[in-house]
Amino acid sequence: MEKEFLQQFDALLEKYSELLVGTSDDAVKEKVRFYALYSHIAKTMPALAKHWNGMYPEAKNRIIEIMNEVKVLNEQHRKSKLK
Template sequence: MDQKLKEQFDGLMTKYTELMVGEAGEERKEKIRMWALYTHMSKTMPPLVKHWNEKYPDAKEGMKELIEEVRDMNQQYRNEQK
């Protein structure tokens, strides 16, 4: 993969994370990346995600927690912006 593209996409992820939750440290960027990918996969290939959730119930719970955390961070950030 082209290094320039990776750097430019990382910049996009940084800005997206900032707009979603207010700051874009590496840990937050990774959480947003996982949240975005999982959400997209669950909409575009629900049987795959269902299979994964059934195969790895502990990971399913971890994703539920991550989704709630991202939702809460987003809500807190939006409330601070008002």
Template sequence: MNKTFADQIDGLLEKYTELLVGEGSAENKEKVKAWILYSHIAKSMPPLAKHWNAEYPEAKEQMKNVIAEVKELNESKRQNQK
């Protein structure tokens, strides 16, 4: 992957994060990136997600927290737009 493409993908992630949770900070981008990746894997390869959850229960709990935080940030953003 060349730098230009990587920068463009990063820009896409930043804008998506901004639209989803209200701020495209580096911390929020990492949370959203983890949420996107995990959600996609859980939908496209559920056995892999189940295996990962069983193999890494602490990470599973951390992922649940990330998902809840992204959802909370999104709901807060929606409330502020009303």
């Protein structure tokens, strides 16, 4: 892939992370990346997500943790904006 596109797409992910959870540091941005991609896969190809969950139960548990972390961060971010 071309470097310019990768930088531009990273900027999109950074802004998405910032708007979703209030921060875009690298660790959180990576969690948001997994959150967004897994959410999309689960919605568009639920059978694939179910198959993967069955094949990799430890990874399934980790993705659940990541999803919950992002949801909590999102809720905290939304509450902080109301103040």
